Amino acid sequence: MADPIFSSRLAYRLFYVGFAIVILFFLLLPLQTTPRGWAAPDFLMCVTFAWVLRRPDYVPATLIAAIMLTMDFMLQRPPGLQAALVLLGAEFLRSRMILNRDLPFLVEWALVATVVFAIVIGERLVLMIVLLDPPSLGLSFIQAIATTSAYPLIVLLSAQVMGIQKAVRGDVDAKGRLV
Amino acid sequence: MAYERNNSSDYINPIRRLLIGVLLFILIGFFAVWRIDSPRIERFRAQITDQVVPSFAWALAPVTFLGDVFNDFRSYQRIYEQNQELRRELQQMKAWKEAALQLEQRNAKLLDLNKVRLDPKLTYVTGVVLADSGSPFRQSVLVNVGARDGIQDGWATMDGIGLVGRVSGVGKDTSRVILLTDSNSRIPVTIQPAGQRAMLSGDNTALPPIDFIESPELVRPGDRVVSSGDGGVFPAGLLVGHVAQGSDRRLRIRLAADYERLEFLRVLRSRVLTPLYDPGSLLAPAVQPAAPIEAEQPSENSDG
Numbered sequence: 001m002a003d004p005i006f007s008s009r010l011a012y013r014l015f016y017v018g019f020a021i022v023i024l025f026f027l028l029l030p031l032q033t034t035p036r037g038w039a040a041p042d043f044l045m046c047v048t049f050a051w052v053l054r055r056p057d058y059v060p061a062t063l064i065a066a067i068m069l070t071m072d073f074m075l076q077r078p079p080g081l082q083a084a085l086v087l088l089g090a091e092f093l094r095s096r097m098i099l100n101r102d103l104p105f106l107v108e109w110a111l112v113a114t115v116v117f118a119i120v121i122g123e124r125l126v127l128m129i130v131l132l133d134p135p136s137l138g139l140s141f142i143q144a145i146a147t148t149s150a151y152p153l154i155v156l157l158s159a160q161v162m163g164i165q166k167a168v169r170g171d172v173d174a175k176g177r178l179v
Numbered sequence: 180m181a182y183e184r185n186n187s188s189d190y191i192n193p194i195r196r197l198l199i200g201v202l203l204f205i206l207i208g209f210f211a212v213w214r215i216d217s218p219r220i221e222r223f224r225a226q227i228t229d230q231v232v233p234s235f236a237w238a239l240a241p242v243t244f245l246g247d248v249f250n251d252f253r254s255y256q257r258i259y260e261q262n263q264e265l266r267r268e269l270q271q272m273k274a275w276k277e278a279a280l281q282l283e284q285r286n287a288k289l290l291d292l293n294k295v296r297l298d299p300k301l302t303y304v305t306g307v308v309l310a311d312s313g314s315p316f317r318q319s320v321l322v323n324v325g326a327r328d329g330i331q332d333g334w335a336t337m338d339g340i341g342l343v344g345r346v347s348g349v350g351k352d353t354s355r356v357i358l359l360t361d362s363n364s365r366i367p368v369t370i371q372p373a374g375q376r377a378m379l380s381g382d383n384t385a386l387p388p389i390d391f392i393e394s395p396e397l398v399r400p401g402d403r404v405v406s407s408g409d410g411g412v413f414p415a416g417l418l419v420g421h422v423a424q425g426s427d428r429r430l431r432i433r434l435a436a437d438y439e440r441l442e443f444l445r446v447l448r449s450r451v452l453t454p455l456y457d458p459g460s461l462l463a464p465a466v467q468p469a470a471p472i473e474a475e476q477p478s479e480n481s482d483g
Contacts, residue, residue: 024313025235025238025239027313027314028232028235028239028310028311028313028321029239029242029243029246029310029311030239030243030308030309030310030311030320030441031243031246031247031250031311032311033308033311033318033320033358033438033439033440033441034360034385034438034439035315035318035360035383035384035385036315038315039315039316040315061195061198061199061202062198062202065202065205065206068206069206069209070227073223073224073227073228074227074228074231074313075312075313075314075317076224076312076313076314076317076319077314077316078210078213078214079209079210079213079220079224080205080206080207080208080209080210080213081206081207081210083206083209084203084206084207084210087199087202087203087206088203091199126210130214132214133362133363135316135362136316136362136383139315139316139383140316143315
């Protein structure tokens with residue numbers, strides 16, 4: 001069991017921002033300019049959901065909204081739509097955080113998968129309602145499946161490397177606050 | 180007990196709900212404004228990109244270089260076959276070169292006889308590809324020339340050989356090029372030698388399909404496809420690619436530009452486009468004011 005690598009909450013928040021920047025950087029690299037039939041998992045969404053279910057104080061709603069809106073702008077998506085859906089999903093998971101503490105990982109995984117697919121379907125529905133062409137169905141689902149499959153890996157990494165564990169009843173952080 | 184209270188005060192209290200509501204309202208507001216008045220938000224997006232991506236450029240270039248080196252290294256595995264292939268092609272090329280030289284001389288003579296001047300407006304600006312769209316759903320690249328270099332929306336972009344896409348979204352130092360493979364790309368083309376007019380509509384695959392061909396029986400796989408210049412957006416006669424038939428028997432285009440390696444792009448300085456202010460005038464011509472027509476009437480009568 002790895003100990004938390006940072007002592008303060010702020011450091012984790014900064015790490016989250018840094019992670020988003022690194023992800024954006026690698027996405028923007030012009031390595032592949034031909035269309036491809038597969039889509040990489042959305043790692044940022046994985047980290048957001050994994051952290052929200054473990055240490056919700058590390059990913060406040062305002063931060064999620066700001067980062068996701070920036071990603072929408074930089075990645076040529078309809079601005080605000082996916083950000084709003086991810087925020088809704090994250091807040092839904094946050095409200096299940098206490099419940100999730102006592103459940104096995106498989107249940108958590110299923111819950112996250114549901115949220116990821118709900119985001120994809122919700123995005124398509126909204127785009128169709130406002131008469132825009134939604135992105136190709138197959139590719140969206142491939143991405144949702146990839147994101148779901150990457151989730152356990154991200155959870156493992158954030159537990160082993162970052163030391164982010166599920167908080168248990170009565171845990172205190174470095175400053176002695178209850179979490 | 181303490182944690183229950185902590186939880187309820189931290190996560191479920193009304194102020195928190197209000198905050199979430201306000202955040203959602205802002206995000207949905209962005210989306211709504213984008214949907215209603217896209218150009219303004221897209222300009223905003225271009226400005227953000229313009230600020231952010233050049234600050235990454237120092238790191239983007241070396242990492243891209245490493246990625247390319249890795250790709251090249253993988254291609255060494257079949258270097259022998261490639262060598263053989265290249266020798267064969269070289270043989271063919273030598274014959275073609277002879278033909279080309281003769282044709283060039285003849286062409287120069289004929290042009291001289293006709294006193295033809297080539298269109299001097301068709302000059303170009305060359306830019307380096309900084310970044311791609313970053314998403315598998317969009318096909319576009321960002322080049323490092325922008326409004327500062329006089330780039331305008333709608334200009335055609337080529338690599339050395341063929342058409343690559345069109346400029347859409349210009350920042351001060353960068354501009355975005357929507358590739359022909361993007362699902363939003365529609366380009367009017369002519370298929371040679373039949374002279375068939377058609378529409379090249381990208382669908383996020385490597386071989387975009389051709390739509391609206393008048394008589395498909397006149398078109399064969401292998402025919403040359405050039406831009407037709409219909410609609411006044413693109414210059415005519417730019418090489419786009421060759422016709423190919425997909426496994427679904429649909430006519431598609433094998434693009435001439437090397438999409439595997441987009442490094443340098445030429446942005447063609449086309450004529451100045453009529454700016455589009457509102458989408459309404461695209462659908463129906465603006466109503467002419469009545470006064471000038473009446474003013475012309477007497478002059479016509481006097482002529483007659």
